[in-house]
Amino acid sequence: MNKSIQSIRGMHDILPKDTIIWQYIEHTLKSIVHDYGYKEIRFPIVENTNLFQRSIGEITDVVEKEMYNFKDRNENSITLRPEGTSGCVRAGIEHGLFYNNQEQRLWYYGPMFRYERPQKGRHRQFHQFSAEAFGCTGPNIDAELILITARCWEKLGINKNISLEINSIGSIQSRTNYRKKLISFLEKHLKKLDHYALRRLHSNPLRILDTKNHATKELLHAAPMINDYLDNDSHTHFSKLCQLLDATKIPYTINPYLVRGLDYYNKTVFEWITTTDHNNKKKTICAGGRYDTLIQELGGPSVPAIGFSMGIERIILLMQAINHEIFNKNIHNDVYLINSSDFDIQKHAILISENIRSEFPSIRLIVHHRKDSIKKQIHLAYKNKTKILLILNEENFLKKTIILKNLQTNAEEILKLHEINTKLKYILNI
Numbered sequence: 001m002n003k004s005i006q007s008i009r010g011m012h013d014i015l016p017k018d019t020i021i022w023q024y025i026e027h028t029l030k031s032i033v034h035d036y037g038y039k040e041i042r043f044p045i046v047e048n049t050n051l052f053q054r055s056i057g058e059i060t061d062v063v064e065k066e067m068y069n070f071k072d073r074n075e076n077s078i079t080l081r082p083e084g085t086s087g088c089v090r091a092g093i094e095h096g097l098f099y100n101n102q103e104q105r106l107w108y109y110g111p112m113f114r115y116e117r118p119q120k121g122r123h124r125q126f127h128q129f130s131a132e133a134f135g136c137t138g139p140n141i142d143a144e145l146i147l148i149t150a151r152c153w154e155k156l157g158i159n160k161n162i163s164l165e166i167n168s169i170g171s172i173q174s175r176t177n178y179r180k181k182l183i184s185f186l187e188k189h190l191k192k193l194d195h196y197a198l199r200r201l202h203s204n205p206l207r208i209l210d211t212k213n214h215a216t217k218e219l220l221h222a223a224p225m226i227n228d229y230l231d232n233d234s235h236t237h238f239s240k241l242c243q244l245l246d247a248t249k250i251p252y253t254i255n256p257y258l259v260r261g262l263d264y265y266n267k268t269v270f271e272w273i274t275t276t277d278h279n280n281k282k283k284t285i286c287a288g289g290r291y292d293t294l295i296q297e298l299g300g301p302s303v304p305a306i307g308f309s310m311g312i313e314r315i316i317l318l319m320q321a322i323n324h325e326i327f328n329k330n331i332h333n334d335v336y337l338i339n340s341s342d343f344d345i346q347k348h349a350i351l352i353s354e355n356i357r358s359e360f361p362s363i364r365l366i367v368h369h370r371k372d373s374i375k376k377q378i379h380l381a382y383k384n385k386t387k388i389l390l391i392l393n394e395e396n397f398l399k400k401t402i403i404l405k406n407l408q409t410n411a412e413e414i415l416k417l418h419e420i421n422t423k424l425k426y427i428l429n430i
């Protein structure tokens, strides 16, 4: 036998038993952003490589080692999107969505690709749900995005298992100032820095702040803090954001080491972290921040912006860890139409089923199409968690009747064809 072909490492199929969970999450998130007035935008999953290099920044984990870069047949360098903000901004500029400082509140959802070492909650194809708000400078829009995410956790039933960390990384100018102080501090402790930190010392020292290396973490306790170097505007912005979160009763912790992995952020950055995990390892479920200069850097007008992205696979892992009720839900069918293998009867069954569907568009109805005995079909109907059986055997066919069995009460009766719809309406309460 030929060896079967498998999916690419780190890229997973989502099977029918799991799609019910995905659909539940997608539906919940989409309806929340919709209710806040956000509109969906869709853009391609491949972009020119230089878009990501320019927006995310050259000296970042993503651009240095996680991107799926390819040459197309014309030798153009293209990349599978590792995140959505770059493509969203590119599309907005290209189609004039930011002309005249227009406000845009957008959301998108879909697969992202990063060449990382696959492990629990870390895949090479994963899914993000994101929102981006363009054209608002104030901390009120920052608060709105955080409130949206908080509402998502509440609706998904994971709000008790997740906590908010926020920080301000200031303006580009104040960061330049802080950067110098941080470099000169770290230069005094070169021996305690790992390869990762040394590589970033002069190119992107702020990234060292979110290191996972224990020794570097220790060292950073004595390092200058970014909060002490904030410009006045960023300082006021951040303190107003804190006031808004206090007023709306969103608990948060200020984490001075939170800087985020991509270069384009300024002022507010935030992350939602799990407080529940099997291995006691905290995981970031959702991350976001302001990026007021990115649109201009990518050739567009000067438009302030902020956004967040949540990782759906990590939300599912958390829901699994807390044994969320959605994992025990099954899809139920309303009606299962059983028929015999005679062609005329099959044709008749299809006509009856289409008539029911036209009358009741919300009904979930399965018509049996394989050549099985009536007994086996009934067995399958039970397995499919059905409320009502409709049985069309030869005798009924000839007499122009049908058997209806209500599996909730076990009551069985023979109906004339024109009585079916009224009966279904009554039993299913529609």
Ligand code: ATP
Binding pocket: 083, 114, 116, 121, 122, 123, 124, 125, 126, 127, 128, 260, 261, 284, 285, 286, 287, 288, 309, 310, 311, 312, 313, 314
């Ligand atoms: P991490 O520090 O875990 O690598 P990140 O900072 O690279 O995360 P972001 O770029 O901020 O992540 O992406 C936002 C969210 O997308 C993350 O909080 C996470 O939930 C999810 N995410 C990122 N990378 C992956 C991945 N490889 N597999 C699954 N989910 C991911």
Ligand code: MG
Binding pocket: 061, 261
């Ligand atoms: Mg990462």
